[in-house]
Amino acid sequence: MKNKRIYLAPMVGRTDEHYRMFIRILSKNINLYTEMITCDTFLHTDRKSYSVKPEENNLTIQLAGSDPKKYGLCSKIIESKGYSEINLNIGCPSDKVIKGEFGACLMNSPNLVAECVSEIKNSCSLPISIKTRLGLGYEEDLTLLFELIDKTKTAGCNKYFIHARNAILNGLSPKKNRRIPKLRYDDVLKVKNKYSDIKLYLNGGLEDISEIKNNISVFDGVMIGRKIYDDPMFLRNLEREIFDDKKNITRKEVVDQYLKYAEPLSKQGISNYLLLRHLFSLYYNTSSSKKWKKYIHDIIQCDKKIMLINNFKEYIYEEEKISSYS
Ligand SMILES: Cc1cc2nc3c(=O)[nH]c(=O)nc-3n(C[C@H](O)[C@H](O)[C@H](O)COP(=O)(O)O)c2cc1C
Incomplete structure (x- = not known):
């Protein structure tokens, strides 16, 4: 299982630089994420000056926005700062995101997302990934997701993190959107079976070591958020069980x-x-x-x-x- 990948989920207000250092002490193997950063925030604040620390190796930066040109501008800077991957947030359901037309609502605009991917690809040589949901609203239908993957794959993205729920854009808070829409791992498996040429990572509700082990053998890896935040010593468990690291740090x-x-x-x-x-x-x-x-x-x-x-x-x-x- 050592070649399998576990990612810390991006979490606004949580996965900042100090948290990442704390997590790295507990796990040498987990891949780290920044929180979501809008392209505008990145370009117009000192966020763009941040250089990745050696301990933060394998750090993906998550960007949000809907202007391809801005993604391009960010990407050039990001590559020079030591990040290992650029992730596009196409899954966040907060009000701010809906008004700004980025995040989950971009599942409705696969061509635009593909343009953003192309622009990143033309601006830097870093790998590109997308974090998204199974769909929008209450319909358990994968058409939007398939279209998103088809278009963005052609544009140069071959790695997807799927939060195994729909996003409900009107009426549910982000917190409720992480709990109320049904978890549908089987549907993520359908995506995995349909596309043999992409890397697919399962996210959402993973809390149990045997469940993680099972899913890691099916998907290319998993992404875990709240369980790690709520119980950081769980990482010691993951290190031991998945990566065979017996250190048992106290x-x-x-x-x-x-x-x-x-x-x-x-x-x-x-x-x-x-x-x-x-x-x-x-x-x-x-x-x-x-x-x-x-x-x-x-x-x-x-x-x-x-x-x-x-x-x-x-x-x-x-x-x-x-x-x-x-
Ligand atoms: C406090 C908090 C902040 C979050 N911020 C982000 C974010 O910045 N970008 C993102 O893609 N997802 C964000 N998420 C969603 C998580 O990345 C993840 O998809 C979700 O929590 C489901 O995974 P889990 O059940 O393992 O926590 C956030 C979740 C929480 C709890």
């Missing part, structure tokens, strides 16, 4: 390594909130979870020194080393 070791990264930034004035907010779930589902959250909360609220995390009394050393996490 929470204390994770924190030690993270502090080596975070302390200098804290001294430079980056807020403890930004540096620590993604660590709240480190003790997910353990008896120390509440105390840990309170401990981190106090460090953030009272603006204490970040190194105080070292003094957390309940680091579970032995228990973690001995028992196998599941």
Whole structure:
């Protein structure tokens, strides 16, 4: 299974640079993603100056927009900054996205998406992928998705991440859109069977190691979002079960390594909130979870020194080393 790929799902407000460093400590093998960045934000803010850190190897940047020329402009810069792939967001259902005519509503405009792909292809040599849904609205029909794949494949995209649900564009919040539309893995399999010349990655609702193992043997890989965010130590499980990495890193070791990264930034004035907010779930589902959250909360609220995390009394050393996490 070592050649199979697992991707961290792009998540706005979550998969920022600090979170990616935290995740990389827990997993050397997972492929990383930025959060969605609109082409305009990329071009007109300091986002364009960000260079990928060595630890963030295999980092895909996810862009959103509907202007092919802007994709082209972004791509030239992106290639020089060390990203390994450019992903187009054709799946996001938020209000902002609907008004700006990008994200999931572009499933209705496969020719335009294909133009965006062509423009990226002409502007850089990075691989291109698309993250999308099974369809729009309540119809369980794959016509839109097939058209999108047909058109964009011809334009130069051969890699697709499918969130195995429809997007409901009117009436459901993004959060509900990640829960209410039915998960349809079988339909993603139909896509896999129809196209032998594309790479296909399953996304949506994957939380269980045996389910992930099963799907990884069927698809080219999987993409996981909320399970990893809610339970970061789950990555240790993935490392062991999928990538045969038996290291079993402890929470204390994770924190030690993270502090080596975070302390200098804290001294430079980056807020403890930004540096620590993604660590709240480190003790997910353990008896120390509440105390840990309170401990981190106090460090953030009272603006204490970040190194105080070292003094957390309940680091579970032995228990973690001995028992196998599941
Ligand atoms: C807080 C949050 C933010 C998200 N932001 C993005 C995003 O920026 N781009 C995107 O394509 N999907 C985004 N998603 C959707 C995820 O990438 C993923 O498709 C979805 O959560 C289903 O996968 P999961 O069940 O493994 O979480 C977001 C999801 C969450 C929970």
